Amino acid sequence: MTLISLQEIKTNFDFTTDCIYWDGFWSDGSVFGSGKNDPDSASKTLKQYHQVLWSKELPNGDIFQLEFGGPYDYLNAQNGLRLSSDTIVTSFMHGKMRGVLEEAAKQVDWRPWLENILRQFYTIGGTILFPRHTRSLNGQRGMNPFICDRWDLTLECIRRYYEGIIDRENNPLGWVLETDKPFFNLFVDFRGYCDFFFLQDCVSEDYKSVKMWLPTEPFTKYPYPATAEEYFNWIEQCLAFVKNRNKRIDNYIAMRISR
Secondary structure, X not given: OOOOOHHHOOOOOOHHHHOOOOOOOOOOOXXXXXXXXXXXXXXXXXXXXXXXXXXXXXXXXXXXXXXXXXXXXXXXXXXXXXXXEEEOOOOOOOHHHHHHHHHHHOOOOHHHHHHHHHHXXXXXXXXXXXXXXXXXXXXXXXXXXOOOOOXXXXXXXXXXXXXXXXXXXXXXXXXXXXXXXXXXXXXXXXHXXXXXXXXXXXXXXXXXXXXXXXXXXXXXXXXXXXXHHHHHHHHHHHHHHHHHHHHHHHHHHHHHHHO
16 A cells, blocks of 8 residues: 655545445435445545554654554554554444434434534544454444443543553443553553544543543443434534544644644
């Protein structure tokens, strides 16, 4: 795969245009849409962006040097780390949300509204890298009934991990984060992790707490939006995060280019 330069990154680039995503998206005729493939694995542009954007100095002083993997790898880093891309914002397109989504669909022009949302979610600000292996973080956070793919709760688990809290009662993802210790050690602490991946808008100024995007206490079972109002608030929070993170990425690129 071709290496690109940092200045070639466009934070408004929609990765759904870089793969077969929209074909048959609304084929079942319901409020649920389903992409034909996943830009996290299918978009070559996203892979190039990840490789060049995150190949930079780590909080521990080392350089995080990412290389394109082989046929069954996405990106590889030092010490044998295998990494994959994950979308860190979600529109909750699944059966447990049917009632809420059907109610929300009555309040907007649903299909164009949702398509616009997803195109913004699938910019670089809406994605991140996680270690890749069996029962990896990007899969477990989606399947865990106390997380349900919510990024705010995922980040709270990461915050607690850095504080040494890994028991399942107080950290539903603690066991998998402990498995990925070689990866998270690269960032030294929670502040280092957030700063490296431009996640400052998700946390308090002192990095001691994570901003919850829904009014649920960590960790309750099935913490989905319970009403259409909560769903729209969730989407607004996700969009604000992606927008702000893209700005941070733009500022970082401008700073690096000006050196």
